[in-house]
Amino acid sequence: MVSKKRQVDVGCEIGEYTENSNGIISSSEQQLSSNTDVIESLFTRTQEFVRTQIYNQRNQPTMEIIVPAAGLSTRFPGMKPKYLLFDYKGELMLKNALRPFIGKYNITIGILREHDEEFNAREYITNEIPNINVVVLNGRTKGPADTVYQIIQAAGIDGDKEILIKDCDNFFDHEYSPGNYICVSNIAEHEVLKKLSSKSFVISNDQGIITNIIEKNVVSDTFCVGAYKFETARAFTKTFKSLSEEIPEVFVSHVIQSLLMNNHIFYEKPVSNYIDVGTAQDWFEFNDKPVIFCDIDGTIIRAQGRYGENNYNDEPIILEENVKRLQELYKDGAQIIFTTARCVTHETQTRKVLSKLGFSACKLTMGLNNSHRILINDYNNSNPFPRAQAINIKRDTDNLKDFL
Numbered sequence: 073m074v075s076k077k078r079q080v081d082v083g084c085e086i087g088e089y090t091e092n093s094n095g096i097i098s099s100s101e102q103q104l105s106s107n108t109d110v111i112e113s114l115f116t117r118t119q120e121f122v123r124t125q126i127y128n129q130r131n132q133p134t135m136e137i138i139v140p141a142a143g144l145s146t147r148f149p150g151m152k153p154k155y156l157l158f159d160y161k162g163e164l165m166l167k168n169a170l171r172p173f174i175g176k177y178n179i180t181i182g183i184l185r186e187h188d189e190e191f192n193a194r195e196y197i198t199n200e201i202p203n204i205n206v207v208v209l210n211g212r213t214k215g216p217a218d219t220v221y222q223i224i225q226a227a228g229i230d231g232d233k234e235i236l237i238k239d240c241d242n243f244f245d246h247e248y249s250p251g252n253y254i255c256v257s258n259i260a261e262h263e264v265l266k267k268l269s270s271k272s273f274v275i276s277n278d279q280g281i282i283t284n285i286i287e288k289n290v291v292s293d294t295f296c297v298g299a300y301k302f303e304t305a306r307a308f309t310k311t312f313k314s315l316s317e318e319i320p321e322v323f324v325s326h327v328i329q330s331l332l333m334n335n336h337i338f339y340e341k342p343v344s345n346y347i348d349v350g351t352a353q354d355w356f357e358f359n360d361k362p363v364i365f366c367d368i369d370g371t372i373i374r375a376q377g378r379y380g381e382n383n384y385n386d387e388p389i390i391l392e393e394n395v396k397r398l399q400e401l402y403k404d405g406a407q408i409i410f411t412t413a414r415c416v417t418h419e420t421q422t423r424k425v426l427s428k429l430g431f432s433a434c435k436l437t438m439g440l441n442n443s444h445r446i447l448i449n450d451y452n453n454s455n456p457f458p459r460a461q462a463i464n465i466k467r468d469t470d471n472l473k474d475f476l
Contacts, residue, residue: 135234135248136305137173139181140219141166142209147351150453153187154349155240156196157454160359160405164200165240165349172246173238180205181240182223184212217322221312224305231306237324239298241350244343246299253341254282254328255299262346265295266354272296272325274340282338287325297346300324307331356456361405364476365447366398368412370467373425384414384421388428394472395429401476402431409435413442 145154155166166181173179179201185208187193194206207226213219220237229235246255254274259265273291275284285296302308311330315322328338349355369375372395373388382389402408408431414422416438426432449460463475 135177135236135301136229137170137177137179138220138223138229138235138237139166139170139179139240140213140216140223140237141240142182142184142213142219143216144212148355148454149352151352152191152454153183153193154355155181155183156187156191156193157355160361164196165355166197167200168243169238169240170201171243173236174201176248177236178205179203180207180223180227180229182207182209182219182226184208185210214316215321215323217312217324217327218316220324221309221316224309229305231304231309233305235302235305235308237300237302237308239350242298242346242348244297244299244346246343249301249339249341250303251301252303252331252336252338253301254285254338255297255301255341255343256294257297257343257346259293259295266348267350268295270350272323276340280340282328282332282340284332285325285328285338287323294340296325297343297348299343300328301341307336361407362401363407363409364398364401365409365411365445368410368414368422368425371465371472372398372429374468378418384418388425390429391468391470391472393470397473397476399430402434407434409437411437411440411445413440414438 139155141153141155143153145151148154148157151157155164155169157165159165159168167174170179181197181204183193183197183206188208194208197204197206205227207223209219209222209226213222216237216239223229224235244255244257256274259268268290270288272285272287273289273295274282275286275292276282276294284291308327311327312322315326315330319326332338347358349358366372371391373390374382376382376384376386376388378384398408410426410431412422419436419438422438423432423436426434426436447460447462451457451459463472465472465475
């Protein structure tokens, strides 16, 4: 019998075996038993993985997200369509509105051709949100419900598919649930709520089943946040088509009212982290996260020098109130860039100071001229005047909160 040795990779370990002329692999009893256990373990884990993948694929919701964005953005005068506006982090309003759904569901948005031609809307949308479907509507619609109906028809969305209609001008967290529901929030959960009279409100029983939805009338403490889930696209389109023969402008709430009257059940679905950016003022307030260029010596610590008493190597004397105010702004989203006329040779000491004060992640610009500073910035309708401000405080005074 001719035999030869070879190595067999079993995934986790490599064992040495002897192969005879009949192609039968043998080894010591201990080796064979050990590696057989490894193979069986791998096989079992592989089976479990495959079963999990099949289960996830079968149980993955096939919900379609529909975004009606064919309005004229009249609450954002002189600007691009609101869904094309970039926030303080450089992200589209639309992308923020769809964040819980991107990568999980098919998303289809309907926009006006005039917006596509004037503002290159499709280019913006498809570059910022990969795999989104864009339906370009030739003419203006009669409202969001009509826009949704036209999107469903133009995109050929299956009538049996679940759909969720999502506004583009608000943000909140969302987790999928089966059935019909309306995403809601409670007035008591918000310190400030504007334009309550422009929202829809729901009335529900103790089980969270909605008994009525009222447009633009405060009839309860539970308001709609701009997302409406339907078990089937067909239920929406059939009801909309019927109502549009009787009502000049059909709202999504009208469709839901009609379905409620025909014994369809809709549930409340409370959401968290709701933010409304439905008007220009709301949008400006949301983006009020300033870029602050702040000097170091005489502003956040008592001014130090290269030599003598209280130099760069000494422990700094902190201007507590000034630092506290900057920390508040930083925590709220402001970007702080520290500036100084200190030479770069003192960078180590300077960064040590910033780290101690909780600003280690902030940018630092050194070696500026020891002279007065001028900030120049532009403004327009979507970034209104003033876009640049200057604050002068007396050296080593701890009163920044009086100005900022």
